[in-house]
Amino acid sequence: MAGGGGCEGSAIASLLQKQRVSPSSDAFFFYGSSFSVGSRSMVSFEDASGVNVSKNPFFQAFDPHEIGEEELDEYLHQPEKKRRLTTEQVHFLEKNFELENKLEPERKIQLAKDLGLQPRQVAIWFQNRRARWKTKHLEKEYEDLQASYNSLKADCDGLLKENDKLKTEVLVLTDKLLIKARGTQNSKLSNASSPGPPENPVACSKGEEERISTVPEDVCPGKSEISDSDSPNGGYSPLREHGDSSYAFEPDLSDSSQDEDYTRNENLQHLCVFPKLEETRDDYPILSTSSCHFGFPPEDQASWPWPY
DNA sequence: TTGTGTTTTATTGCCTCC
């Protein structure tokens, strides 16, 4: 028996263990007749197919003639109790549920007959069972989605780190190129004999001049006041110029916030002053005066920074 | 034994379909 509730002292208690009995169902109890007092939950010992289920093995322990009227009356006036199904009944229902989780009327009646239950009880059991299945299914779906999300996030984090690493690499190489270009220009300047402002080897449009406030003096003359004795040309570094001396060679590999990225992008703006290089890599215009992509195709820029 | 959380059985109300 399932559960093992506390009403196992008498034949009626034994019976009650197997079937829900309404305390107001005086008439049906001994005569096995169907009854209805308005509620569709009322239970009869004669099932919907007309079979007296008291002949079912589940009910053979009960003999109404052995019970006195007083005892019966006492039980009949007790509040209605819920009765759990036996393990055998549950097992049988489970098997049927595995076959088909929906219940056609004929199958419901047959199951009820086999189990000595009301067809409605069978229907309720299937309904509750479907609800439990759905809950489990949703839980599993949620776990699967979470696992999938975690996996994707790990991938994404890895890509972001790699992205940062590559960006840093671009910055380093850019810095080197800048220094090299400046060295070349200085040698040209020192060799030149004619007075006046040197020819600007790097195009720098008016609009660009306005946008870029701190362009190296030798690239856009009169724009920079930076000097650094460590380099041939004062060691100009556009990053250092903005007080972020650690940035250029110490990449932040952590997940960047939007603000951090915005600040970084602002700093990087000052690197975008290599129009000549644009000509050599027109398939990959990484260093354009008009478009600063930090070495990444425009489509990458559109979605950057990631919302993490 | 008792308090508490969980599971199971059943009800109610609403919705859809025929």
Next chain:
DNA sequence: GGAGGCAATAAAACACAA
């Protein structure tokens, strides 16, 4: 309009720790 399904809920039964 009735039958059946589902979501939300109630309440009894059960499990278990303190």
